[in-house]
Amino acid sequence: MNPRYRDVEYTxxxxxxxxxxxxxxxxxxTVQCDVAVVGGGVGGMATALRLAERGVDVALIExxxxxxxxxxxxxxxxxxxxGGDLRMLKVLSPKKLPGxxxxxxxxxxxxxxxxxDHRIDxxxxxxxxxxxxxxxxxxxxxxxxxxxxxxxxxxxxLGTAKxxxxxxxxxxxxxxxxxxxxxxxxxxxGLRRAVIDSSVRLxxxxxxxxxxxxxxxxxxxxxxxxxxxxxxxxxxNSYSGEWDIIPKxxxxxxxxxxxxxxxxxxxxxxxxxxxxxxxxxxxxxIMENYRLTAHNTMVFGVRRLEAGGQTYPLLPRNPDPxxxxxLAETFYKRFPTLSDVPIARCWxxxxxxxxxxTTVAGRVGDxxxxxxxxxxxxxxxxxxxxxxxxxxxxxxxxxxxxxxVWEVKGSYMPSPAIRPIPLxxxxxxxxxxxxxxxxxxxxxxAASAARSSDAGAGPVA
Numbered sequence: 001m002n003p004r005y006r007d008v009e010y011t012x013x014x015x016x017x018x019x020x021x022x023x024x025x026x027x028x029x030t031v032q033c034d035v036a037v038v039g040g041g042v043g044g045m046a047t048a049l050r051l052a053e054r055g056v057d058v059a060l061i062e063x064x065x066x067x068x069x070x071x072x073x074x075x076x077x078x079x080x081x082x083g084g085d086l087r088m089l090k091v092l093s094p095k096k097l098p099g100x101x102x103x104x105x106x107x108x109x110x111x112x113x114x115x116x117d118h119r120i121d122x123x124x125x126x127x128x129x130x131x132x133x134x135x136x137x138x139x140x141x142x143x144x145x146x147x148x149x150x151x152x153x154x155x156x157x158l159g160t161a162k163x164x165x166x167x168x169x170x171x172x173x174x175x176x177x178x179x180x181x182x183x184x185x186x187x188x189x190g191l192r193r194a195v196i197d198s199s200v201r202l203x204x205x206x207x208x209x210x211x212x213x214x215x216x217x218x219x220x221x222x223x224x225x226x227x228x229x230x231x232x233x234x235x236x237n238s239y240s241g242e243w244d245i246i247p248k249x250x251x252x253x254x255x256x257x258x259x260x261x262x263x264x265x266x267x268x269x270x271x272x273x274x275x276x277x278x279x280x281x282x283x284x285x286i287m288e289n290y291r292l293t294a295h296n297t298m299v300f301g302v303r304r305l306e307a308g309g310q311t312y313p314l315l316p317r318n319p320d321p322x323x324x325x326x327l328a329e330t331f332y333k334r335f336p337t338l339s340d341v342p343i344a345r346c347w348x349x350x351x352x353x354x355x356x357x358t359t360v361a362g363r364v365g366d367x368x369x370x371x372x373x374x375x376x377x378x379x380x381x382x383x384x385x386x387x388x389x390x391x392x393x394x395x396x397x398x399x400x401x402x403x404x405v406w407e408v409k410g411s412y413m414p415s416p417a418i419r420p421i422p423l424x425x426x427x428x429x430x431x432x433x434x435x436x437x438x439x440x441x442x443x444x445x446a447a448s449a450a451r452s453s454d455a456g457a458g459p460v461a
Contacts (some may be wrong), residue, residue: 005325009345012316014072015260015299017185019194024066026205027222033059035393036220036229038208041065043371043382045191046114046234048200049399050390059227060200061220063207063239070237073349073377075258075278075301076187076291077129080108080181083375084357086148087141093358099404100358101152104377106383106401108179114383115182120190123294124178125277128157130166132173132290133278134334135437139171141283146174156443164329165276169334169443175281181279184379203227207262211243213365232368234381238352240372242312245364248356251372252415253308254423257319257348259327261341266296271337279456284430286423287376288330297344300331302376304427307420308350319348333440336447351376355415361385361407369393371405 013019037048040062051058062068062236064443082089082097082104089097117122130144133139146158157164160172195202203222210221211232218232236251240246279291304323308314324346332339353375355362361371369389374381388402398406416422434440 004342005321005328006342008321008324008343009029010318010321010324011345012318012349013068013318013347014185015258015345015347016072016076016183017189017223019068020065020189021435023322024196024202024204025088027061027203027225027227029225031059031201031203031227033057033227033229034231035059036061036218036227036232037235038211038220038232038238039235039239040204041069041235041237041382042067042072042188042191042379043237044139044181045188045195046383047233047235047390048195049191049198049387050387051061052198052200053395054390054394054396058200058342060195061206061208061222061227061228062202062204065204066192066195066202067081070349070351070378071382072185072188073258073347074184075279075299076184076379077181077281077289077291077293077441078108078111078380080131080176080178080380081149081154081377082358086145089357090148093356096404098152099401101149101154103359103384103401103404104381105154105178107380110177110387111380114191117189118129118190118194120183120187120194122182122186124180124182124273127276127278128175128177129179129181130164130173130175130276130278130280132166132282133171134282134328134434134442136171137386137437138283139173142172142174157208162273164278166280167272167274167280167335167369167446169446170280175276175278177178179380183294187379208243211245211368213245213368217371218368232369233370233386233393234370235386237372237378237382238308238350239312239314240352240370245368246370247362247409248411250370250412251352251354252418253314253350253352255306255308255348256302256351257323257327257346258299259324259331259346260293260344261298261331261338262344263296264298264338264341268338269296272335284433285426286430289330298331300327300340303327303330305418305423307418307423314350316349319346323348334443336444351378351417353415355413358457359385360407361389361402361405362408371373453459
């Protein structure tokens with residue numbers, strides 16, 4: 001076995017934080033409330049907290065513990081732009097795009113305020129997120145995205161790697177002016193503590209097996225009893241397909257992983273030229289993300305999506321060592337001066353996509369709200385969307401930002417891209433692009449120049 005992979009810890013939860021030891025008791029018997037929120041991720045917790053602020057009798061129901069899912073597993077980057085390909089969104093959703101961009105920008109501000117209001121220590125660094133290019137062709141894509149955002153009033157810092165403070169193994173990119181990076185496990189834990197300390201009635205270890213509307217009420221059947229509410233907000237992301245009440249094909253689940261290195265000497269990190277410390281997402285069709293942590297490790301992930309199909313319930317599983325090795329080998333190619341740094345841990349889980357690659361919220365009848373599919377940018381957007389749905393459930397009205405993502409359909413078209421054959425084709429396209437567009441050659445040249453400089457020689461051309 002490669003010594004760099006000898007001691008890797010695999011988990012289906014997260015590498016950012018350990019599970020809580022103070023689990024809250026599950027639903028037992030019958031619970032009645034005004035509004036029930038199902039799903040204890042950042043979206044569900046933000047929804048419940050907003051309802052509590054407005055004096056609503058609210059119950060929050062979570063199948064495991066708050067923060068168990070994607071909320072604690074992700075790369076920990078707060079983005080201020082929509083997920084997905086902005087060029088595609090401009091073609092397919094030209095009327096909706098301005099609202100989607102405004103929504104994403106406001107979501108980043110909301111996430112920052114949530115951290116401040118609840119005094120959550122989550123290692124937050126408000127240094128933006130970089131749309132990084134590994135080749136000149138990817139830089140053209142970045143410039144196109146920057147132009148689209150600028151035309152809609154959202155401006156970023158566009159420049160070379162040195163100008164925006166990312167490793168010179170990259171060509172350049174655009175750094176968002178709002179948002180940054182944090183420890184998502186600590187954020188989730190801080191929100192969980194805020195929920196416990198609030199008037200929210202929290203029920204963990206309570207998997208909801210069915211949701212029905214009956215006689216003007218919403219009945220949520222759990223493994224230990226039932227919750228009866230005047231209205232419900234379902235904030236379950238990739239798990240939304242488990243109940244018939246949510247429109248068919250509303251989300252398409254996919255499996256991703258994240259990887260963390262062992263601690264890296266600060267001098268070696270400084271030698272990378274990563275002066276901004278901003279997290280980066282590459283401009284492949286399926287992105288790669290890279291970021292530094294507060295304890296001098298590097299976390300990176302995605303690159304490959306595995307389709308989950310439409311078979312529910314979605315079951316937890318440990319990451320595939322093969323996926324880990326593929327990500328790790330790519331990391332060593334992008335950062336060749338760190339090729340001796342071992343991998344410490346790997347975790348994975350389910351995320352979801354909508355067929356339109358846009359954030360979506362809607363309602364069944366007049367009292368069951370649902371939302372999902374922030375398409376890779378959910379850390380901020382799910383929380384903001386939850387707060388908007390909370391207000392809608394109280395007032396019966398929708399804000400301008402909620403209107404920008406609002407859809408009411410009986411069913412959705414299945415996502416054509418999140419299937420095994422298309423995903424494999426996209427993966428292959430990205431790999432060919434790396435080879436022929438110099439995605440790795442630049443990293444090797446930058447590493448060679450750094451070594452020559454350290455040895456007292458001039459830079460390598």
